[in-house]
Amino acid sequence: MKRYETLAAEVAAAIAAGLFAPGQRLPSIRQASRDRGVSPSTVFEAYSRLEAQGLVEVRPRSGWYVTAVAPPRPPEPERRSAPDGEARPVTTGELVFSLLASTMRRDVVPLGSAFPDPALFPHARLAGELARAGRRLGADPRAAGDDLTPGSLALRRQIALRYAAAGARVDPEAIVVTNGALEALNLCIAAICRPGDTVIVESPCFYACLQVLARHGLHALEVATDPRTGVDLEALEVAILRHRPAAAWVMTDFQNPLGASMDAAKKQALVALASRHRLPLIEDAVYADLHDGPRPVSTKAFDGEGWVLHCGSFSKTLAPGWRVGWCAPGRFAREVAQQKLAASLATNVPAQLGIAAWLEHGSFERHLRRLRATLAEWRERYRQRVQAHFPAGTRIGRPGGGYFLWIELPEQVDVMALQRAAMARGISLSPGPMFSASAGFTHHLRMNCGYRPDARVAEAIAVLGDLAAL
Amino acid sequence: MKRYETLAAEVAAAIAAGLFAPGQRLPSIRQASRDRGVSPSTVFEAYSRLEAQGLVEVRPRSGWYVTAVAPPRPPEPERRSAPDGEARPVTTGELVFSLLASTMRRDVVPLGSAFPDPALFPHARLAGELARAGRRLGADPRAAGDDLTPGSLALRRQIALRYAAAGARVDPEAIVVTNGALEALNLCIAAICRPGDTVIVESPCFYACLQVLARHGLHALEVATDPRTGVDLEALEVAILRHRPAAAWVMTDFQNPLGASMDAAKKQALVALASRHRLPLIEDAVYADLHDGPRPVSTKAFDGEGWVLHCGSFSKTLAPGWRVGWCAPGRFAREVAQQKLAASLATNVPAQLGIAAWLEHGSFERHLRRLRATLAEWRERYRQRVQAHFPAGTRIGRPGGGYFLWIELPEQVDVMALQRAAMARGISLSPGPMFSASAGFTHHLRMNCGYRPDARVAEAIAVLGDLAAL
Numbered sequence: 001m002k003r004y005e006t007l008a009a010e011v012a013a014a015i016a017a018g019l020f021a022p023g024q025r026l027p028s029i030r031q032a033s034r035d036r037g038v039s040p041s042t043v044f045e046a047y048s049r050l051e052a053q054g055l056v057e058v059r060p061r062s063g064w065y066v067t068a069v070a071p072p073r074p075p076e077p078e079r080r081s082a083p084d085g086e087a088r089p090v091t092t093g094e095l096v097f098s099l100l101a102s103t104m105r106r107d108v109v110p111l112g113s114a115f116p117d118p119a120l121f122p123h124a125r126l127a128g129e130l131a132r133a134g135r136r137l138g139a140d141p142r143a144a145g146d147d148l149t150p151g152s153l154a155l156r157r158q159i160a161l162r163y164a165a166a167g168a169r170v171d172p173e174a175i176v177v178t179n180g181a182l183e184a185l186n187l188c189i190a191a192i193c194r195p196g197d198t199v200i201v202e203s204p205c206f207y208a209c210l211q212v213l214a215r216h217g218l219h220a221l222e223v224a225t226d227p228r229t230g231v232d233l234e235a236l237e238v239a240i241l242r243h244r245p246a247a248a249w250v251m252t253d254f255q256n257p258l259g260a261s262m263d264a265a266k267k268q269a270l271v272a273l274a275s276r277h278r279l280p281l282i283e284d285a286v287y288a289d290l291h292d293g294p295r296p297v298s299t300k301a302f303d304g305e306g307w308v309l310h311c312g313s314f315s316k317t318l319a320p321g322w323r324v325g326w327c328a329p330g331r332f333a334r335e336v337a338q339q340k341l342a343a344s345l346a347t348n349v350p351a352q353l354g355i356a357a358w359l360e361h362g363s364f365e366r367h368l369r370r371l372r373a374t375l376a377e378w379r380e381r382y383r384q385r386v387q388a389h390f391p392a393g394t395r396i397g398r399p400g401g402g403y404f405l406w407i408e409l410p411e412q413v414d415v416m417a418l419q420r421a422a423m424a425r426g427i428s429l430s431p432g433p434m435f436s437a438s439a440g441f442t443h444h445l446r447m448n449c450g451y452r453p454d455a456r457v458a459e460a461i462a463v464l465g466d467l468a469a470l
Numbered sequence: 471m472k473r474y475e476t477l478a479a480e481v482a483a484a485i486a487a488g489l490f491a492p493g494q495r496l497p498s499i500r501q502a503s504r505d506r507g508v509s510p511s512t513v514f515e516a517y518s519r520l521e522a523q524g525l526v527e528v529r530p531r532s533g534w535y536v537t538a539v540a541p542p543r544p545p546e547p548e549r550r551s552a553p554d555g556e557a558r559p560v561t562t563g564e565l566v567f568s569l570l571a572s573t574m575r576r577d578v579v580p581l582g583s584a585f586p587d588p589a590l591f592p593h594a595r596l597a598g599e600l601a602r603a604g605r606r607l608g609a610d611p612r613a614a615g616d617d618l619t620p621g622s623l624a625l626r627r628q629i630a631l632r633y634a635a636a637g638a639r640v641d642p643e644a645i646v647v648t649n650g651a652l653e654a655l656n657l658c659i660a661a662i663c664r665p666g667d668t669v670i671v672e673s674p675c676f677y678a679c680l681q682v683l684a685r686h687g688l689h690a691l692e693v694a695t696d697p698r699t700g701v702d703l704e705a706l707e708v709a710i711l712r713h714r715p716a717a718a719w720v721m722t723d724f725q726n727p728l729g730a731s732m733d734a735a736k737k738q739a740l741v742a743l744a745s746r747h748r749l750p751l752i753e754d755a756v757y758a759d760l761h762d763g764p765r766p767v768s769t770k771a772f773d774g775e776g777w778v779l780h781c782g783s784f785s786k787t788l789a790p791g792w793r794v795g796w797c798a799p800g801r802f803a804r805e806v807a808q809q810k811l812a813a814s815l816a817t818n819v820p821a822q823l824g825i826a827a828w829l830e831h832g833s834f835e836r837h838l839r840r841l842r843a844t845l846a847e848w849r850e851r852y853r854q855r856v857q858a859h860f861p862a863g864t865r866i867g868r869p870g871g872g873y874f875l876w877i878e879l880p881e882q883v884d885v886m887a888l889q890r891a892a893m894a895r896g897i898s899l900s901p902g903p904m905f906s907a908s909a910g911f912t913h914h915l916r917m918n919c920g921y922r923p924d925a926r927v928a929e930a931i932a933v934l935g936d937l938a939a940l
Contacts, residue, residue, distance in 0.1 A: 093808060093812075097808050097811065100811065104615050104616075104618065106612055106615070106616070115615070117611070118607070118611030118612055118614050118615065119611040119612075121611065122608075123604055123605070123607040123608035123611060123614075124604065124605050124607075124608030124609075126604055127600070127601045127602075127603070127604020127605050127607070127608065127820070128601065128604075130597070130600040130601055130604050130820055131597045131598065131600055131601035131604075132597075133597070134593055134594065134596055134597020134598075134600050134601075135593070135594050135597045137588070137593040137594075137597070137791070138592075138593035138594030138597065139594075141587070141588030141589040141591065141593060142576055142588055142589075144588050144593075144790055144791035145574050145576070145585070145588065145791075146574075146576070147791065148574065148791070178814075179649045179653075179793070179814040179817075179818075180814055180815055180816075182812075182813070182814055182815045183649075183813065183814040186812075186813055186814070190685055194687070195665040195687060208812065208815075211811070211812035212812055214812070215660055215809060215812050215813070217664070217665060320614055321607070321614035321615075321617065321618070321816070321818070321819035321820070322818055322819065322820065323649070323814065323815070323816055323817060323818045323819075324818075338563060338567050339685060341567065341570065341681070342563075342652075342656075342678065342681035342682055342684070342685050343652070343653065343656055343685070343813075344648075344649040344650055344652055344653040344656070344793065344814070345650055345652045345678075345793070346650075346791070346793055347649075347793060348649075348791070348792055348793045348794075348818040348821055349791035349792065349793075350597070350600055350791070350792065350820075350821070351818055351820070351821070
């Protein structure tokens, strides 16, 4: 991505987020050039691009302004889910397995995919890090042993530094490196829960969460969740008191599939609630680095008592397919490390060393800045396209980061039928029932906006809109 | 390793295996040079080395002969273990966890380690494969998606070719690539067993097997096992009839810790027995490629009905620390793939592609030939050293491959006390009770012979012998 494209994407995201209101004047070219440390011609290119997109307009002898008449935004999905309060075993495995297989096919438009476009990542330069890591192992073969469970200390130090930037103090020695966040979450569940236990989940929740509960013989208890602000804390406390769950599994930043995020005050209240009830809080934080605005504070910042088992990953932010994630398990560090040892012994050592080196060089934040701006811009373009083509009454989420849109279609739409019709046209989507142990969300879907919104994507969204209107 | 060293190691292994008897004449230098395709001077160097080791002697104008007076070999461990026939939950977790942590310390002589010397592997050249794999992903980023669960088809094809060489037809599409064999074994257990089920294990068995059963809430039922030929099939059938186990977990090649191996006829009988009882047979085959003699036939060669879930790895043979293994789950292919998806999604893609490329080049067999010869020679040198320094009455196993020796000390030795005393002297060892759910094998230990038998190792074995004699 060129520099002016990055800048244009950032300004577009700021407009989308309402940081610049319609009719508001943008910073002058000279001022923006100074503020951003880029050349005036870069700013000019960026503003021209936004003008071509209709987002800004030039007023001669005055400057650049946000286009006054912005299209009205569709409403967001309903304020809060209302699950039935029953804990139940999970039976969505086959559905999810077959849907996932379809999203991986290259000939399918990946609106149902869980991954961002692999073209967004610096594979070739990362390959150089892998080679250097391998050569270092050649020079000092016994070093490989140093980086087995719980993982490379160099990498764990870098992860701890990232926690520090998010306001949390985490001891590198207490971090366990894992095969992606998904293994981390499995290890947390295995460390804490026994078969038959109940685990609190969001409603809707990430389908992999349900799969993990299923493979450990656990019951899922869905609690009311707000599409903007996440789990309802009152409903959570009622569920804790009624069901004595073994753990709660949450995503507090850009929740999958809703895009919901908690602010710092709510995170603090959530951690306080968990600590008060001595409830392990398993957090899937894989989208936390993909924020449009300022970096969110981590729940770990409030976790003095260590009840938060915080799981992250580089799969969505740097190195897809490398399967390097981690867990900061708080008071459960030893149990999680033991689970790791028995589950898969260790994580690929060259990949750990390669990522550690990349983080040490400081190239990660630069890469992330570009990635965030791109995803924010793409998400906005998907949103506009959905708004233009989906039936009246459609509601679209407005997440502050990540690359998913949660879409609520008119009630009469059967999203499972829509999924089959779309698949027949070569378009994947993730229907609402994937995200619920009680098969709810029958007229909802999650749309991936992490692939370049090219003509094929635009056409696919239009086709989906037509199919949904039938 | 230089060419003459390889040859010397191979001849030493042949002598150790009894293929050349004491007093027998070795092939002439000219003949060996022709047979092996090496220069006469290489053969001369190799024979001279063996002479220096006292293994062969020169008779002027006649040739090279195996030294006539070989030291008598100590007896092997007792013929068969005799477990009590009770199924029980596994509680060895803490013991194993703390013992393993000690074997990983660089300042400790790793006689208790489970790994071969990392210096035996071609790290730097493998690093080149990683870099090429990463660059290919850069050129075609969506390719990364092709290699997620169940894994890279290029790699699965290479694995299927290796099965073909071991006499078995395995469909590449039915292979699941995993984070090492340990993950594969976990996935098999998760696919087949429910908490509270009983799983048949060998006596003694690999401690990780016990850890895996523990984390899945399963009971272990130990069955009688012969130190040379593995699980007793009659005892196995009795156990099946009495306990209705959910699965049996076996190693038929160079079993860890015994070194026991089944011949083809016994493997065939084992698979027939499992098929007759519809019993899933989970096989850990990570040492199968480390044979001194001809390549063993795989149990998969007899598995027409698909009851064998065969798990392998490149961690012991090519790329330690890369964590690339696989499972050929027979009739359970779909269940194991679903477990993989929910457990860790996928395996590091550059590592899969790098190993596939290495196997395609054909460098793997060349590397394996050298590795096998080295390990056989080292194992023999460890054995001689143990024989010279351990107390009278010590029995030592004679495996036909791998890099472990199973050692039975005189009955009065408390191997847990020996382990603590050895650790205080900077020597790790793996005491017998690690390998048993019933804390048996109190005067047994497993010795790793996979590290170069240098002066430090020689001294450590002598110290161990002294400690055991106290």
